[in-house]
Amino acid sequence: MGKIQRGLRISAIVEFFIAVVCAIIIYLNKEQIINIQFKNIKMVALLAIVLCLLVLIEEFVQIIFVGGKIVKKGYHNIKYCDDELFNNIDKYTYCYKENNLYYINIIRIINLYYRDGGPIDNLVKDNQIEKLLLRNDFLHKQKNLFDEIMNLFSSFAISIIVALLGGKVMDDNSLITVVSVGVMVCSFFVIFYAKYVYRGQGGTCLNQIYEYEISKLEEKILKLQNTLEISNENAKYIYTQHIALKELIQTKNKNRKNKTIIDDINQLSNINLCMENREDIYDRKLYINNQEVYFAYRKSKDDCKKDILANEEFEKLYMILKKYNLIDFEKSLEKKIPRHNKRIKDGRKICN
CATH class of the missing domain: 1.10.287 (Helix Hairpins)
Structure with missing residues (x-):
C-alpha cells in the first residue's frame, strides 16, 4: 500500500x-x-x-x-484493545442477548483480573503504566461510542432536513409552508427521542460495565503513579537522555536517507537511566553540542584504571552518542584538566 x-x-x-x-x-x-x-x-x-x-x-x-x-x-x-491480557477480559463481552447473568459474569471476570495480587497488579508491579493508560483510553472510547454516534447522526439528519425543507418555509404557498414546518418539527422530535427508545444505550447497559472497570483501572493507575518518584540525581540522567534524543532527532532531520538512525532513536527512547542503588557511583559532566549533561560512572580505587560506566544502559547511551559524534570531548577535556590534570580519551580517564 x-x-x-x-x-x-x-x-x-x-x-x-x-x-x-x-x-x-x-x-x-x-x-x-x-x-x-x-x-x-x-x-x-x-x-x-x-x-x-x-x-x-x-x-x-x-x-x-x-x-x-x-x-x-x-x-x-x-x-480491539491490542493487548493480550485485556483481550482476555473483552472476549467475555460478546453474546447473543444481554441479560442479568451476562452482566454478573462480566463483573465477576473484571473482579478476577483486578483483584489484589491479580494480573493487573502484575502490570502495576512491573511499572507498565503505558498499558494501563491505553486500556483506560480504550474503555472511555467504548463507553462514549454510542453517544458520539447518536450526536453525529442527529447533526447529519438535522442538516439534511434543513437543506431539503428550509427553503420551503419561505414559500409563497401557505400550505407548503405549514406542511414543511410540521415535518421539520416532527423530525426534530423523532431525532431527539431516538436515543431514548431503548433502556441503556441502544438496549444495552454495557457502558456501565465499562464505567465499573474504569473505576477499578483508575485505582490501579493512581496506585502506580503514586509510586513513580525520582531523585535529583536520576532527574539529571533523564535530562541527559532528553538532550541526547533531541540531538539525535535533529541529526535524523539533516540526513533523512539514514534509515538506521531510526532504530537508534527507538533504542535511545527505551533506555532507562534511573538507578535505585548509587553505591560507588559518581557523576561526570560531559557536553552534547555545548549542553551540559551528566553520565554515571563507577568509582575505581585505582586511578590508573579506565572509568567504567555505571551500567549497560549508560553504555548503550554512550555508544549511540559516540556513533554520531555528538559528545564534545574537547570541551569536556578543557573542564577536566585544571582540576585533576588527567587526559581524557573518548570520555574515559587514562594515566599519564
Whole structure:
C-alpha cells in the first residue's frame, strides 16, 4: 500500500510539473503559437487537459487510499484493545442477548483480573503504566461510542432536513409552508427521542460495565503513579537522555536517507537511566553540542584504571552518542584538566 501511494504521488508531481512547463512554454511563445494551425493547438490543449485530469484522478485515488486506511485503523481501534491480557477480559463481552447473568459474569471476570495480587497488579508491579493508560483510553472510547454516534447522526439528519425543507418555509404557498414546518418539527422530535427508545444505550447497559472497570483501572493507575518518584540525581540522567534524543532527532532531520538512525532513536527512547542503588557511583559532566549533561560512572580505587560506566544502559547511551559524534570531548577535556590534570580519551580517564 505504501509503495502504491508513493508511486501515485511521484507520478502526480511529475505530471503537474510537465503541465506547468507546458503552460510556461506556451506563455513565452504565444506569438509563434498564433501561427500554428488550429488542429495543433487543439492537440496541445487536449494534452494539457489530460495531464490535469490525470493529476486529479491520482489525487482522488490517494484520498481513497488514505481514507480507507483511516477507517480501517479506526474500526480496529474501536473493536480491539491490542493487548493480550485485556483481550482476555473483552472476549467475555460478546453474546447473543444481554441479560442479568451476562452482566454478573462480566463483573465477576473484571473482579478476577483486578483483584489484589491479580494480573493487573502484575502490570502495576512491573511499572507498565503505558498499558494501563491505553486500556483506560480504550474503555472511555467504548463507553462514549454510542453517544458520539447518536450526536453525529442527529447533526447529519438535522442538516439534511434543513437543506431539503428550509427553503420551503419561505414559500409563497401557505400550505407548503405549514406542511414543511410540521415535518421539520416532527423530525426534530423523532431525532431527539431516538436515543431514548431503548433502556441503556441502544438496549444495552454495557457502558456501565465499562464505567465499573474504569473505576477499578483508575485505582490501579493512581496506585502506580503514586509510586513513580525520582531523585535529583536520576532527574539529571533523564535530562541527559532528553538532550541526547533531541540531538539525535535533529541529526535524523539533516540526513533523512539514514534509515538506521531510526532504530537508534527507538533504542535511545527505551533506555532507562534511573538507578535505585548509587553505591560507588559518581557523576561526570560531559557536553552534547555545548549542553551540559551528566553520565554515571563507577568509582575505581585505582586511578590508573579506565572509568567504567555505571551500567549497560549508560553504555548503550554512550555508544549511540559516540556513533554520531555528538559528545564534545574537547570541551569536556578543557573542564577536566585544571582540576585533576588527567587526559581524557573518548570520555574515559587514562594515566599519564
